[in-house]
Amino acid sequence: MQWKLDKNRPICPQIKEQICVKLARGDFKAHDKLSSVREVALSAGVNPNTVQKAFAEMEQTGLIYSVRGSGWFASDNVETAKGIVGAMVKIKTAAYINEMQSFGFSLDEIKKYVEEWDA
Amino acid sequence: MQWKLDKNRPICPQIKEQICVKLARGDFKAHDKLSSVREVALSAGVNPNTVQKAFAEMEQTGLIYSVRGSGWFASDNVETAKGIVGAMVKIKTAAYINEMQSFGFSLDEIKKYVEEWDA
DNA sequence: ATTACCGTACTAACACAATAATACAATATT
DNA sequence: AATATTGTATTATTGTGTTAGTACGGTAAT
Numbered sequence: 001m002q003w004k005l006d007k008n009r010p011i012c013p014q015i016k017e018q019i020c021v022k023l024a025r026g027d028f029k030a031h032d033k034l035s036s037v038r039e040v041a042l043s044a045g046v047n048p049n050t051v052q053k054a055f056a057e058m059e060q061t062g063l064i065y066s067v068r069g070s071g072w073f074a075s076d077n078v079e080t081a082k083g084i085v086g087a088m089v090k091i092k093t094a095a096y097i098n099e100m101q102s103f104g105f106s107l108d109e110i111k112k113y114v115e116e117w118d119a
Numbered sequence: 120m121q122w123k124l125d126k127n128r129p130i131c132p133q134i135k136e137q138i139c140v141k142l143a144r145g146d147f148k149a150h151d152k153l154s155s156v157r158e159v160a161l162s163a164g165v166n167p168n169t170v171q172k173a174f175a176e177m178e179q180t181g182l183i184y185s186v187r188g189s190g191w192f193a194s195d196n197v198e199t200a201k202g203i204v205g206a207m208v209k210i211k212t213a214a215y216i217n218e219m220q221s222f223g224f225s226l227d228e229i230k231k232y233v234e235e236w237d238a
Numbered sequence: 239a240t241t242a243c244c245g246t247a248c249t250a251a252c253a254c255a256a257t258a259a260t261a262c263a264a265t266a267t268t
Numbered sequence: 269a270a271t272a273t274t275g276t277a278t279t280a281t282t283g284t285g286t287t288a289g290t291a292c293g294g295t296a297a298t
Contacts, residue, residue, distance in 0.1 A: 004221050006214070010255060021222050036274060047257045052276075069264030069274050089222060089232070095125070096215040097236060102123050103140045103208060107236070113208070114233045117216060117226070129285060155244060166287045171246075187245050188294030 001035060003044040011046050015054040017088060023063055023074055023081035030076035034064065037072070120154060122163040130165050134173040136207060142182055142193055142200035149195035153183065156191070 001022075005014055022028055034040075037055060041048040055072055058064050063081055066072050100110045120141075124133055141147055153159075156174060160167040174191055177183050182200055185191050219229045 004217075006218075012255075018221065025223055037276095038274080049258085050256060053255095056276090066275060067265080068276075070266075071274060085222060089219065089224070092215065092218060093232065093236060094238065096211065097233075097238070098123070099125075099211060100208065102137060103204060104144050105208070107238075111234055111236070113212065114216075115230055117212060117230070119213065119216070131285075156246095157244080168288085169286060172285095175246090185245060186295080188243080189296080190244060 001040070001043065005044060005046070011044075011050050012054045012057070015040070015044065015046075015051060016058055019054075019058065020063060020081050020084050020088070023078065024085040026078065028074040030074055030078075032074045034072040034074065120159070120162065124163060124165070130163075130169050131173045131176070134159070134163065134165075134170060135177055138173075138177065139182060139200050139203050139207075142197065143204040145197065147193035149193055149197075151193045153191040153193065 003015075003018065005011060019028075019034070028034065034055075035043070037048050037051045040051045044051070055064065055066070059066060061080065061084070062077050063075055063084075064072050065075055097107065097110055100113075101107070105113070122134075122137065124130060138147075138153070147153065153174075154162070156167050156170045159170045163170070174183065174185070178185060180199065180203070181196050182194055182203075183191050184194055216226065216229055219232075220226070224232070
Protein backbone atom coordinates (compact mmCIF):
# COMPACT_ATOMS: atom_id res chain seq x y z
CA MET A 1 0.00 0.00 0.00
CA GLN A 2 1.29 3.39 -1.01
CA TRP A 3 0.83 6.45 1.14
CA LYS A 4 0.36 10.05 0.15
CA LEU A 5 0.96 11.90 3.37
CA ASP A 6 0.87 15.66 3.74
CA LYS A 7 3.37 16.31 6.47
CA ASN A 8 1.83 19.70 7.12
CA ARG A 9 -1.21 18.03 8.59
CA PRO A 10 -1.62 15.48 11.38
CA ILE A 11 -0.60 12.04 10.15
CA CYS A 12 -3.00 9.93 12.16
CA PRO A 13 -6.24 11.12 10.53
CA GLN A 14 -4.65 10.86 7.11
CA ILE A 15 -3.93 7.20 7.66
CA LYS A 16 -7.48 6.66 8.82
CA GLU A 17 -8.88 8.46 5.79
CA GLN A 18 -6.84 6.56 3.26
CA ILE A 19 -7.65 3.17 4.73
CA CYS A 20 -11.28 4.11 4.96
CA VAL A 21 -11.26 4.95 1.28
CA LYS A 22 -9.74 1.57 0.48
CA LEU A 23 -12.46 -0.12 2.50
CA ALA A 24 -15.18 1.88 0.78
CA ARG A 25 -13.76 1.06 -2.63
CA GLY A 26 -13.60 -2.62 -1.82
CA ASP A 27 -9.82 -2.83 -2.05
CA PHE A 28 -10.11 -4.72 1.22
CA LYS A 29 -12.90 -7.24 1.47
CA ALA A 30 -14.42 -8.52 4.68
CA HIS A 31 -11.86 -10.25 6.94
CA ASP A 32 -8.97 -9.38 4.68
CA LYS A 33 -5.76 -8.93 6.59
CA LEU A 34 -4.28 -5.47 6.67
CA SER A 35 -0.58 -4.79 6.84
CA SER A 36 0.78 -4.93 10.34
CA VAL A 37 1.20 -1.83 12.43
CA ARG A 38 4.96 -2.03 12.08
CA GLU A 39 4.79 -2.65 8.35
CA VAL A 40 2.55 0.33 7.76
CA ALA A 41 4.76 2.48 9.93
CA LEU A 42 7.75 1.45 7.86
CA SER A 43 6.17 1.89 4.45
CA ALA A 44 4.61 5.20 5.41
CA GLY A 45 7.72 6.43 7.14
CA VAL A 46 5.96 7.20 10.39
CA ASN A 47 6.05 5.97 13.94
CA PRO A 48 4.33 2.68 14.85
CA ASN A 49 2.54 4.45 17.68
CA THR A 50 0.85 6.76 15.22
CA VAL A 51 -0.36 3.82 13.15
CA GLN A 52 -1.52 1.97 16.23
CA LYS A 53 -3.51 5.01 17.25
CA ALA A 54 -5.09 5.31 13.83
CA PHE A 55 -6.03 1.63 13.76
CA ALA A 56 -7.44 1.73 17.28
CA GLU A 57 -9.60 4.70 16.39
CA MET A 58 -10.88 2.98 13.28
CA GLU A 59 -11.70 -0.06 15.37
CA GLN A 60 -14.05 2.08 17.44
CA THR A 61 -15.94 2.98 14.29
CA GLY A 62 -16.22 -0.71 13.51
CA LEU A 63 -14.33 -0.44 10.26
CA ILE A 64 -11.58 -2.85 11.21
CA TYR A 65 -10.88 -5.23 14.04
CA SER A 66 -7.80 -6.74 15.58
CA VAL A 67 -6.83 -10.21 16.69
CA ARG A 68 -4.13 -10.00 19.28
CA GLY A 69 -0.94 -11.55 18.03
CA SER A 70 -2.39 -12.11 14.61
CA GLY A 71 -3.13 -8.81 12.95
CA TRP A 72 -5.71 -6.30 11.81
CA PHE A 73 -8.60 -7.24 9.57
CA ALA A 74 -11.27 -5.50 7.55
CA SER A 75 -14.77 -5.61 8.96
CA ASP A 76 -17.86 -6.29 6.90
CA ASN A 77 -18.89 -2.65 7.00
CA VAL A 78 -18.48 -1.38 3.47
CA GLU A 79 -21.58 0.74 3.76
CA THR A 80 -20.26 2.42 6.89
CA ALA A 81 -16.98 3.10 5.13
CA LYS A 82 -18.81 4.52 2.13
CA GLY A 83 -20.84 6.73 4.40
CA ILE A 84 -17.77 8.04 6.15
CA VAL A 85 -15.95 8.69 2.91
CA GLY A 86 -18.98 10.50 1.56
CA ALA A 87 -19.11 12.68 4.65
CA MET A 88 -15.38 13.36 4.46
CA VAL A 89 -15.64 14.44 0.85
CA LYS A 90 -18.52 16.71 1.73
CA ILE A 91 -16.67 18.27 4.66
CA LYS A 92 -13.49 18.80 2.69
CA THR A 93 -15.31 20.34 -0.22
CA ALA A 94 -17.21 22.63 2.10
CA ALA A 95 -13.97 23.65 3.76
CA TYR A 96 -12.35 24.36 0.42
CA ILE A 97 -15.24 26.42 -0.88
CA ASN A 98 -15.57 28.21 2.41
CA GLU A 99 -11.93 29.17 2.33
CA MET A 100 -12.10 30.34 -1.25
CA GLN A 101 -15.11 32.45 -0.41
CA SER A 102 -13.19 34.00 2.46
CA PHE A 103 -10.69 34.98 -0.20
CA GLY A 104 -13.38 36.94 -1.95
CA PHE A 105 -14.39 34.41 -4.59
CA SER A 106 -18.03 33.90 -5.36
CA LEU A 107 -19.38 30.39 -5.66
CA ASP A 108 -19.63 30.79 -9.41
CA GLU A 109 -16.07 31.98 -9.66
CA ILE A 110 -14.91 28.98 -7.65
CA LYS A 111 -16.83 26.61 -9.89
CA LYS A 112 -15.32 28.21 -12.96
CA TYR A 113 -11.84 28.08 -11.44
CA VAL A 114 -12.16 24.37 -10.70
CA GLU A 115 -13.77 23.69 -14.05
CA GLU A 116 -10.77 25.16 -15.81
CA TRP A 117 -8.29 23.37 -13.60
CA ASP A 118 -5.77 21.41 -15.57
CA ALA A 119 -3.33 19.19 -13.77
CA MET B 120 -13.01 43.40 10.49
CA GLN B 121 -14.62 40.04 10.86
CA TRP B 122 -12.63 36.85 11.12
CA LYS B 123 -13.45 33.37 9.90
CA LEU B 124 -10.94 31.22 11.69
CA ASP B 125 -10.72 27.47 11.39
CA LYS B 126 -9.50 26.38 14.77
CA ASN B 127 -8.33 23.08 13.35
CA ARG B 128 -5.55 24.86 11.54
CA PRO B 129 -2.80 27.20 12.74
CA ILE B 130 -4.25 30.64 13.42
CA CYS B 131 -1.25 32.74 12.44
CA PRO B 132 -1.22 31.93 8.70
CA GLN B 133 -4.98 32.34 8.56
CA ILE B 134 -4.68 35.90 9.81
CA LYS B 135 -1.98 36.58 7.27
CA GLU B 136 -4.07 35.14 4.47
CA GLN B 137 -7.17 37.11 5.28
CA ILE B 138 -5.37 40.41 5.59
CA CYS B 139 -3.50 39.69 2.38
CA VAL B 140 -6.82 39.17 0.64
CA LYS B 141 -8.09 42.50 1.94
CA LEU B 142 -4.96 44.18 0.63
CA ALA B 143 -5.29 42.52 -2.74
CA ARG B 144 -8.94 43.52 -2.99
CA GLY B 145 -8.14 47.12 -2.12
CA ASP B 146 -10.08 47.09 1.13
CA PHE B 147 -7.00 48.72 2.55
CA LYS B 148 -5.37 51.39 0.46
CA ALA B 149 -1.77 52.51 0.73
CA HIS B 150 -0.89 53.84 4.19
CA ASP B 151 -4.27 52.97 5.61
CA LYS B 152 -4.12 52.15 9.28
CA LEU B 153 -4.87 48.59 10.28
CA SER B 154 -6.50 47.63 13.54
CA SER B 155 -4.03 47.39 16.38
CA VAL B 156 -2.51 44.10 17.42
CA ARG B 157 -4.54 44.08 20.61
CA GLU B 158 -7.74 45.00 18.80
CA VAL B 159 -7.34 42.25 16.24
CA ALA B 160 -6.54 39.77 18.99
CA LEU B 161 -9.70 40.74 20.81
CA SER B 162 -12.00 40.71 17.79
CA ALA B 163 -10.56 37.46 16.51
CA GLY B 164 -10.52 35.84 19.92
CA VAL B 165 -6.86 34.94 19.78
CA ASN B 166 -3.72 35.89 21.61
CA PRO B 167 -1.98 39.20 20.86
CA ASN B 168 1.27 37.33 20.40
CA THR B 169 -0.22 35.36 17.54
CA VAL B 170 -1.36 38.54 15.81
CA GLN B 171 1.98 40.21 16.39
CA LYS B 172 3.69 37.24 14.81
CA ALA B 173 1.38 37.35 11.80
CA PHE B 174 1.93 41.08 11.31
CA ALA B 175 5.68 40.78 11.68
CA GLU B 176 5.78 38.04 9.07
CA MET B 177 3.71 40.11 6.69
CA GLU B 178 6.07 43.00 7.23
CA GLN B 179 8.92 40.86 5.91
CA THR B 180 6.96 40.36 2.69
CA GLY B 181 6.56 44.10 2.45
CA LEU B 182 2.78 43.99 2.59
CA ILE B 183 2.44 46.12 5.70
CA TYR B 184 4.72 48.21 7.85
CA SER B 185 4.68 49.40 11.42
CA VAL B 186 5.35 52.70 13.10
CA ARG B 187 6.39 52.12 16.66
CA GLY B 188 3.85 53.51 19.05
CA SER B 189 1.51 54.44 16.26
CA GLY B 190 0.27 51.34 14.54
CA TRP B 191 0.38 49.12 11.47
CA PHE B 192 -0.22 50.42 7.98
CA ALA B 193 -0.83 49.03 4.53
CA SER B 194 2.06 49.28 2.12
CA ASP B 195 1.72 50.30 -1.50
CA ASN B 196 2.13 46.74 -2.73
CA VAL B 197 -1.23 45.75 -4.11
CA GLU B 198 0.38 43.80 -6.90
CA THR B 199 2.44 41.77 -4.47
CA ALA B 200 -0.67 41.03 -2.46
CA LYS B 201 -2.54 40.00 -5.58
CA GLY B 202 0.30 37.73 -6.55
CA ILE B 203 0.37 36.08 -3.16
CA VAL B 204 -3.38 35.58 -3.11
CA GLY B 205 -3.27 34.09 -6.57
CA ALA B 206 -0.58 31.67 -5.49
CA MET B 207 -2.51 30.76 -2.35
CA VAL B 208 -5.63 30.04 -4.30
CA LYS B 209 -3.68 27.86 -6.67
CA ILE B 210 -2.00 25.93 -3.87
CA LYS B 211 -5.22 25.40 -1.97
CA THR B 212 -7.08 24.25 -5.03
CA ALA B 213 -4.29 21.86 -5.89
CA ALA B 214 -4.34 20.50 -2.36
CA TYR B 215 -8.09 20.01 -2.48
CA ILE B 216 -8.06 18.26 -5.81
CA ASN B 217 -5.08 16.17 -4.80
CA GLU B 218 -6.85 15.01 -1.71
CA MET B 219 -10.04 14.21 -3.54
CA GLN B 220 -8.04 12.22 -6.04
CA SER B 221 -6.46 10.28 -3.22
CA PHE B 222 -10.01 9.41 -2.27
CA GLY B 223 -10.49 7.78 -5.62
CA PHE B 224 -12.20 10.61 -7.46
CA SER B 225 -11.21 11.42 -11.02
CA LEU B 226 -10.66 15.01 -12.01
CA ASP B 227 -13.90 14.99 -13.97
CA GLU B 228 -15.82 13.64 -11.02
CA ILE B 229 -14.39 16.35 -8.79
CA LYS B 230 -15.35 19.03 -11.27
CA LYS B 231 -18.86 17.66 -11.48
CA TYR B 232 -19.09 17.44 -7.68
CA VAL B 233 -18.07 21.07 -7.28
CA GLU B 234 -20.28 22.17 -10.15
CA GLU B 235 -23.31 20.67 -8.42
CA TRP B 236 -22.35 22.08 -5.04
CA ASP B 237 -25.12 24.09 -3.51
CA ALA B 238 -24.45 25.98 -0.31
C1' DA C 239 2.72 66.81 31.38
C1' DT C 240 -0.31 63.31 31.98
C1' DT C 241 -2.87 59.69 30.16
C1' DA C 242 -4.04 56.29 26.98
C1' DC C 243 -2.85 53.63 23.25
C1' DC C 244 0.46 51.49 20.42
C1' DG C 245 4.45 48.31 18.85
C1' DT C 246 7.94 45.28 20.72
C1' DA C 247 10.24 41.91 23.50
C1' DC C 248 10.64 38.27 26.62
C1' DT C 249 9.78 34.25 29.55
C1' DA C 250 6.86 30.70 31.01
C1' DA C 251 3.30 27.48 30.48
C1' DC C 252 0.12 24.56 28.03
C1' DA C 253 -1.79 21.36 24.55
C1' DC C 254 -1.18 18.43 20.91
C1' DA C 255 0.97 15.36 17.52
C1' DA C 256 4.56 12.64 16.71
C1' DT C 257 8.71 10.16 17.89
C1' DA C 258 11.59 6.95 20.51
C1' DA C 259 12.45 3.06 23.12
C1' DT C 260 10.95 -0.64 25.71
C1' DA C 261 8.35 -4.35 27.37
C1' DC C 262 4.75 -7.85 27.51
C1' DA C 263 1.18 -11.04 25.72
C1' DA C 264 -0.91 -13.66 22.11
C1' DT C 265 -0.55 -15.94 17.68
C1' DA C 266 1.83 -18.09 13.75
C1' DT C 267 5.65 -20.50 11.86
C1' DT C 268 9.36 -23.62 11.83
C1' DA D 269 9.30 -26.47 21.73
C1' DA D 270 11.51 -22.52 19.93
C1' DT D 271 11.44 -18.48 17.30
C1' DA D 272 9.52 -14.72 14.89
C1' DT D 273 5.75 -11.78 14.23
C1' DT D 274 1.83 -9.53 15.87
C1' DG D 275 -1.08 -6.40 18.89
C1' DT D 276 -0.85 -3.68 23.11
C1' DA D 277 0.79 -0.72 26.75
C1' DT D 278 3.75 2.55 28.95
C1' DT D 279 6.91 6.32 29.71
C1' DA D 280 9.79 9.89 28.08
C1' DT D 281 11.12 13.25 24.73
C1' DT D 282 10.72 16.53 20.93
C1' DG D 283 8.67 20.16 18.13
C1' DT D 284 5.17 23.42 17.22
C1' DG D 285 1.43 26.54 17.83
C1' DT D 286 -0.86 29.07 21.06
C1' DT D 287 -1.77 31.29 25.33
C1' DA D 288 -0.59 34.07 29.42
C1' DG D 289 1.57 37.63 31.76
C1' DT D 290 4.65 41.27 32.13
C1' DA D 291 7.45 44.92 30.83
C1' DC D 292 9.55 48.66 28.13
C1' DG D 293 9.57 52.47 24.89
C1' DG D 294 7.43 55.38 21.36
C1' DT D 295 3.31 58.14 19.77
C1' DA D 296 -1.02 60.71 20.15
C1' DA D 297 -4.56 63.17 22.53
C1' DT D 298 -6.20 65.91 26.34
